[in-house]
Amino acid sequence: NAGVTQTPKFRILKIGQSMTLQCAQDMNHNYMYWYRQDPGMGLKLIYYSVGAGITDKGEVPNGYNVSRSTTEDFPLRLELAAPSQTSVYFCASKSGRSNYEQYFGPGTRLTVT
């Protein structure tokens, strides 16, 4: 089991560029999440999905889009990168609604200059 994997590990973007952060899990989890972690802060929820074809906004969704075409993959899209999106991005998954534990990926450090 690879668990939750994220690519890339690091990325530098110029203002206005677009990119997709990849997230995949091999645990057959229905629930998947995207968080961002700003310096000196905890994690904030961007988007989440309770199953293939279903996505919902979290606390800080502006500037991002997601899709969930398969159970395994949950990519996060940045359309017009802004310096405020400089952060570390974590993907997480869990098996079901009553299962409390989320499994985290290793994170992607994104810098927008």
Add this chain to the structure above:
Amino acid sequence: AQTVTQSQPEMSVQEAETVTLSCTYDTSENNYYLFWYKQPPSRQMILVIRQEAYKQQNATENRFSVNFQKAAKSFSLKISDSQLGDTAMYFCAFIPMNRDDKIIFGKGTRLHILP
């Protein structure tokens, strides 16, 4: 609004000592989970310990234990016999039961274990 507060931004202790990290939270929910996550320099988020609010007994995992005071909305983490590998950021987190989205993290406490 639901919030999680960690009042100690940074702490340092000598190896083998015991250290307690503080966490308070605010919620109107009655059923929820509380967690402590460890984030070492590798950035990986690792679940250290969890507590269900309906359980009165404090959770324990080896050298890690919590002091859960539901009425006071307090959830502190005690690390006994601290080790160099315990050096990390520690996040307190809260999630109401049977909610899909609302996991709330504190800002974290950076813990240094000194040799």
